[in-house]
Amino acid sequence: MKAAAFDCDVLVIGGGIIGLSTAYALTRAAPGTSVVVLEKEPGPARHQTGRNSGVIHSGIYYRPGSLKARFAVRGAAETVKFCAEYGIPHQVTGKLIVATGREELPRLHALAQRGRENGIPVRELGPAQMAEYEPEVAGVAAIRVGTTGVCDFAAVAAQLAEASAASGTEIRYREEVRSLDPRPWGVAVGTSSGLVVRARALVNCAGLHGDRVAALAGERPDVRIVPFRGEYYELTRPELVRGLVYPVPDPAFPFLGVHLTRGVEGGVHVGPNAVPAPAREGYARSTVRPGELAATLAWPGFWRIARRHWRYGAGELHRSLSKRAFTAAVRRLLPAVTQEDLRPAAAGVRAQAVLRDGTLVDDFMIMESSRAVHVLNAPSPAATASLPIGREVARRALARLGRL
Structure with a gap:
């Protein structure tokens, strides 16, 4: 096929922070590369990016040498620099990871050691020193952990979109991908409006729908997205918390537990509580999409998760249904909290990749084919790590073009 018949060199599906960071990186790594971004919503960052707690993660939790660890440590510093450069609200507040019982001390000390292995400055505190913070x-x-902070990630994504557009990227909103036809020369993508975009290379950053887009492209990754709704409350007495406070995480489950986050606007979010969602965009409990729910229930990995983690899941479900139980969980960290201090806040949904054997994919998962790069798992700290992830995905996309 002649080059003139192409609409762009690289087509990016998904206008969240990873897709927009990839477009931003492409325009800087290879000026002159034509890039199109397709996003089904009317604007950027309408799903995972715009519905999280806004934490700039330090990278302390992640296995040394993993993509998560490398990208989070680098991304935290780059995010702060990016926010400062463009005047995006942010604060480097630091955070406490708190052991509420002596049985958690070995895990706390191991976490401190992991942080040091990842090059993160950490300080271990006793109760009197904790009270100073x-x-x-x-x-x-x-x-x-002094390098943790908060920012407005939706504003970061919007700025990435603006900077990419200024460099020639075409961002098209309200264009939901309906068909994807791999060809020897590249890919042809059809959208809900009837638009057809022909590209030499494809980047799939579809987040909650990443596995479905990969399937449209003819891939058969042995992984599925299982959506988990993250339920939050807002603290009506924000003066009780100065910064960020986390429990010691359970290493058997990839969620950090109920924590306290003072955001850039001064409010304090409490959560999330994580429960399976009956829809990929199931932000409300009443949102059920039978086809998506059936697909989740048909995936063998879902039932293996359920069997393996049923006690943990039962606790999450109990806290979801009982404000009293949720309050009790918060009171382990913040004893002064009452049920009246907690006001429901907007929920988010996490796209958790699950293997057929029930393994919860913990690290970033990027799959490549001859003409495509698929980001199949980008859980927290993806927003923090978006700039280095974007560069890595852009590098792989350019390699599809033979540019590197």
């Missing part, structure tokens, strides 16, 4: 927080010991 968070007077209302209870615990037997804590880690202070």
Whole structure:
């Protein structure tokens, strides 16, 4: 096929922070590369990017040498620099990771060691030292991580879109991908409006729908997205919390537990509580999409998760249905909290990739074919790590073009 018949060199599906960071990186790594971004919503960052707690993660939790660890540590510094450069609201507040019982101390010390292995400055604190940072927080010991912060990731995504567009990227909203036809020369993509875009290379950053887009492209990855709804409350007495407070995480499950986050606007979010969602965009409990729910239930990995983690899942479901139980979980960290102090806030949905054997994919998962790069798992800290992830995905996309 002649080059003149192409509409672009690289087509990016998904206008969240990873897709837009990839477009941004493409325009800087290879000026003159024509890029089109397709996003089904009327604007950027309408799903995972715009519905999280806004935490700039330090990288302390992640296995040394993993993509998560490398990208989070690098991305935290780059995110702060990007926000400062463009005047995006942000604060480097630091955070406490708190052991509320002595049985958690070995995990807390191991976490401190992991942070040091990842090159993160950490300080181990006793109760008196903890009180200097968070007077209302209870615990037997804590880690202070100074490089953690908060920002407005939706604003970061919007700025990436603006900067990419200024460099020639065409971003088309309200264009949901309906068909994807791989060809020897590239790919032809059809959208809900009837638009057809022909590209030499494809980048799939569809987030909650990443596995479905890969399937449209003819791929058969042995992984499925299982959506988990993250339910939040807002603290009506934000003065109880000065910064960010986290529990010691359970290493058997890829969620960090109910934590306290003071955002850039001064409010404090409490959560999330993580429960399976009956729709990929199931932000409300009443949102059920039978086809998506059936697909989740048909995936063998879902039932293997259920069997393996049923006790943990039962606790999450109990806290979802009972505000009293949720409050009790918060009170382990913040004893002064009452049910009246917690006001429901907007929920988010996490796109969790699950293997057929029930393994929850913990690291970023990027799959390549001759003409495509598919981001199949980009859980937290994806927003924090978006700039280095974008560069990595852009590098792989350019390699599809023979540019590297």
